[in-house]
Amino acid sequence: MSQTTAAATWTNWGGTARCTPTELITPQSVDELADAIRRAAENGQVVKPVGAGHSFTEIAVAPGVQVKMSGIRGLISVDADRKRVTLAAGTHLHEIPAILEPLGLGMTNLGDIDKQTISGATSTGTHGTGGGFGGIATQIRGVKLVDGTGTVRTIGEDDPDLKAAALGLGSLGVLTEITLQCVDAFSIRAEEGPGEVDETFSTFLERVENVDHYEFYWFPHTTKTLVKTNTRLPRNTPSDGPSDLRRYIDDELLSNKLLGALCKVGARSPRFVPSINQIVGRALSSRTYTDRSDKIFISDRDVRFREMEYAVPLEAVPDVLREVRAMIDSRGHKVSFPIEVRAAAPDDLMMSTASGRASGYIAVHRFSGDDVASSEAYFKDVEDIMTAHAGRPHWGKMHTRDADYFRSVYPRFDDFLEVRDRFDPQRVFTNPYLTQVLGS
Structure with missing residues (x-):
């Protein structure tokens, strides 16, 4: 059963963002999460998931319902032939090596902090270093998310929407599953x-x-x-x-x-x-x-x-x-x-x-x-x-830029907004930060 509690004031790791949500929920399944999002949409509420709070920006600030993803975590499936694993979105990066090691697999690249959830890290563009390697989100080959209508969407590697959903800033929906392309350990x-x-x-x-x-x-x-x-x-x-x-x-x-x-x-x-x-x-x-x-x-x-x-x-x-x-x-x-x-x-x-x-x-x-x-x-x-x-x-680190600026430096900025309009037409997942960087 989903746990619903009165929400206390939440503060991020760096002390640069805080909020007092109207409600805190900890769903134990995708169905419970979808039900909660549908109710919020019907009641005109906004919903924001929160991971480990390692973003310095206010990207995870929840003006309405805050979703704690600790009940949706762990290994879901393994595709050994293609060296892929599907993880629940609330899984923390520091939990992944113990999952991958028995499989003889590793993640292609990592940043230098592993406290984040896999969904929080990829949604904000967390990266490591290496001229031949992309950020963690480039390792994604598919996701499952609950969109702004409460619909569960499965987005595979051949779906053009994955180019938005793999690094979506939390603006398209609440991620529930992420399929990663791994490599030999x-x-x-x-x-x-x-x-x-x-x-x-x-x-x-x-x-x-x-x-x-x-x-x-x-x-x-x-x-x-x-x-x-x-x-x-x-x-x-x-x-x-x-x-x-x-x-x-x-x-x-x-x-x-x-x-x-x-x-x-x-x-x-x-x-x-x-x-x-x-x-x-x-x-x-x-x-x-x-x-x-x-x-x-x-x-x-x-x-x-x-x-x-x-x-x-x-x-x-x-x-x-x-x-x-x-x-x-x-x-x-x-x-x-x-x-x-x-x-x-x-x-x-x-x-x-x-x-x-x-x-x-x-x-x-x-x-x-x-x-x-x-x-x-x-x-x-x-x-x-x-x-x-x-x-x-970096989407999770301090800056003062707005949507007009991002349109000038991201060639596919308006393509992303088109995906957002389809996935979250009522702006169930918005907050002041997303309004700043993406517009209304």
Whole structure:
């Protein structure tokens, strides 16, 4: 039976969005979900599902009925011959490796956080890095969803509507099933080490072309970068590298506990941020290790922050980074968090940030304890640079763009709106964020 409770105030992980729904439901089946959506449509209510709350935008804010998908999760079916699995939409990314490992399968690519649900991650355009690999939504070969009339729709890989539904921003319906194209399980050799900012910027395009999964972090106010190169290896490659204790020290104590402490110092006394970053930059060291792919892709992120990320044409990345660097210096921003730079292959999904073009991703962060006005000023200055290069913001990360802007940078924007009109003519799934980015 579907569970209906009085709704408490909901807040996302980053503390940048909150709402108090009129009602919270936790359906245990697709039929219960469809019934709830039909009732909401008849009563003129809006419905929004919520996953793990890892979007920084208000894309999951529920002005009416909030749907918690924890009752619709897990493995539904396996197509071993085609290396495909169908998962219930409420399944969290961190639950998937245990499902796939006994099947000898893995996900083609992942981002660095696995707390999201598979439906939330794909609907907002979550991606990893790698010039030959698309975002997680490009792995979708079919979906099932409940549309704005309460009708259950099955959309297969030959249905042109899948180009909208695989990355639909939650505006077309509530996803209930997702079929993923997997690959044979594989291992990764990870190589991390310090770099110099000018060389790292200049060689970015070359490294993206020649490395399976390449990314780097630049520490503002320094000339230091942390360069990360991931190489795909056969599944049976033995794990090696630093001990569990060393990795705990590096990944938990240094990357989370120490970073959090330093960010708190910088938030209280911003003038110390450049000196702190200099110390951190000088402390960077090299390490190489090999493990199962998901264990390499995923990192723990305990320090709370706010994030803006834009996708720009891949070839523009070095120049954009130089502009951001010059802007930070000239505007006097004090930025404690490193800037993360990744890449993705072009795809053909209507609303993907990499739709129709190879893309570079530049993510900027501010510690959650930083002064809000200072953080917003920094994000605005970054956004001005990104939009000058026809940048597309990540749908789940902070930005100020609207439907007119998106029509100018997404060639199939109006095609997507046509699908939305068919799937949700009454706008049962709208909220203020979707009105901003898609129009009424």
